[in-house]
Amino acid sequence: MRPFDYLRANALNDAASKAGDGAQFIAGGTNLLDLMKLQVMTPETVIDINHIDGLDKIEPHEGGLKIGTLVRNADLAADPQVRRAYPVLSRALLAGASGQIRNKATTGGNLLQRTRCPYFYDPAMACNKRNPGAGCAAKGGVSRMLAILGTSAACRAAHPSDMAVAMRALDAQVEIRGTDGATRTVALDELYQLPGETPEIETCLEPGEIITAVILPAPQSNATQSYRKIRDRASYAFALVSVAAVVEMDGETIKTASLAFGGIGARPWADAQVNAMLEGEPPSEELFGRAADVLLADAVTDEGNDFKREMTRRALVAVMREATGMAPASTGTDKVEALA
Secondary structure: OOOOEEEEOOOHHHHHHHOOOOEEEEOOOOOHHHHHHOOOOOOOEEEEOOOOOOOOOEEEEOOEEEEEOOOEHHHHHHOHHHHHHOHHHHHHHHOOOOHHHHHHOEHHHHHOOOOOOHHHHOOOOOEOOOOOOOOEOOOOOOOOOOOOEOOEOOEOOOOOOOHHHHHHHOOOEEEEEOOOOOEEEEEHHHHEOOOOOOOOOOEOOOOOOEEEEEEEOOOOOOEEEEEEEEOOOOOOOOOOEEEEEEEEEEOOEEEEEEEEEEOOEOOOEOOHHHHHHHOOOOOOHHHHHHHHHHHOOOOOOOOOOOHHHHHHHHHHHHHHHHHHOOOOOOOOHHHHHHHO
């Protein structure tokens, strides 16, 4: 590990004054410390923000919730307000990482975690995200965990967060404090930048800016919330495909639908066209299939991750069946028994 300076901030103004070129904020450190050990990230200064008062609270806010950036993932998942009004968020958090990591990881840190693309994590491999202009070793490489939506010739990395997928389905906003003390609020989609030709620029944050809170809007009282994650093993594995859904029914038709997807996008992925085509329609397998077609129309795959097309389609259909109250899809057991 390369040497670095450690500074402890006791207030937001203190943190801003210490921020500068080569500085990195640290809270839980569950991602940053691993990257520093591998020398993928080599900050000259680490600024500890854990001792700033008021950033670890979950408070009512205009009918919704305001979640401080230092709220631990375990505490957020277990909070009674979250479990009651935003169960999709609680489920997504519990599907991510291990219990030990959730006890340390923070809300702001979760949003800003780096991709788990194996080529980003290996300093011996070319990576435009790690070293702009170096190239992308993922081209022609192992692509099982890579994105299929929002990628570019410069980068194919997938965004890793479970929490962010649920927050995207909930239309969360992110509160950001600048070095001048001014605060701005952006939609979660606006926080993340698609790779394009500059994959090293992952968010809209300017140097020295810090996420202070996430704001959830008032919950839809009659909506059904669902989260499904498909992964290689049941614990501590990143999503191959995940789906978060917030769906409200009006009798036999879908009144509102908000879907977000993980494991397939360069950022937590949502498609307004998909949501719009579901609304006002009676739920059906045919409708959900057409929605999947629209979602995946621009997907770019290769032999290693083309399976994500069908996996995403099936996950979308399964989650929408659950959210709209349709009978579970047949597993084929009845057919097997009949043949037997």
